[in-house]
Amino acid sequence: MRVPMRKEKFKRMRMHIKLTVNGAGHELDIEPRTTLLDCLRDHLRLTGAHAGCEHGVCGACTVLVDGTAVRSCLMFAPQAEGTAVTTIEGVTPGPGELSPIQDAFCETHGMQCGYCTPAMILVAHALLAENPAPTREQIVEAISGNICRCTGYAQIVEAIALAAERMRGANRPSELRK
Numbered sequence: 001m002r003v004p005m006r007k008e009k010f011k012r013m014r015m016h017i018k019l020t021v022n023g024a025g026h027e028l029d030i031e032p033r034t035t036l037l038d039c040l041r042d043h044l045r046l047t048g049a050h051a052g053c054e055h056g057v058c059g060a061c062t063v064l065v066d067g068t069a070v071r072s073c074l075m076f077a078p079q080a081e082g083t084a085v086t087t088i089e090g091v092t093p094g095p096g097e098l099s100p101i102q103d104a105f106c107e108t109h110g111m112q113c114g115y116c117t118p119a120m121i122l123v124a125h126a127l128l129a130e131n132p133a134p135t136r137e138q139i140v141e142a143i144s145g146n147i148c149r150c151t152g153y154a155q156i157v158e159a160i161a162l163a164a165e166r167m168r169g170a171n172r173p174s175e176l177r178k
């Protein structure tokens with residue numbers, strides 16, 4: 001004999017969470033299974049974190065959580081409570097302005113379609129915050145978990161190396177060079 005299930009069993013459970021994203025506080029009612037990626041894109045309309053494979057392989061969804069690059073498709077949004085989440089929108093200085101890393105990506109043609117680019121830039125931010133003078137091997141290692149289908153990676157490595165030099169004051173943007 002079939003036992004009738006109570007209707008509540010079929011109701012989707014929701015929970016109230018507080019997130020800090022790009023320095024701003026947010027309160028959300030979401031399903032506990034909501035990934036940080038879906039929360040950022042669908043609830044907060046921060047679409048710079050891209051959905052690629054959605055199972056931890058491509059790295060396109062990378063954001064910073066307390067300064068560490070993480071794959072937001074593998075993290076549930078409630079797990080991010082009490083942390084500081086940074087997306088690509090949060091490292092862009094302002095409308096029409098670029099961070100030194102973004103500027104270096106433009107200058108070295110470190111992007112083509114741009115799908116991997118926000119993640120690559122955030123990985124670069126995490127790397128350079130920890131190691132302002134990385135070797136090329138350390139840059140390659142840092143981006144090794146992020147897939148780019150367009151550039152062949154050489155220009156991305158060049159962009160991060162250039163940004164590192166500039167952030168140490170060693171190589172100013174071309175328009176400022178004599």
Ligand code: FES
Binds near residue numbers: 050060062
């Ligand atoms: S979308 Fe998260 S790793 Fe691919």
Ligand code: FES
Binds near residue numbers: 114115149151
């Ligand atoms: S620029 Fe197209 S995937 Fe990297």
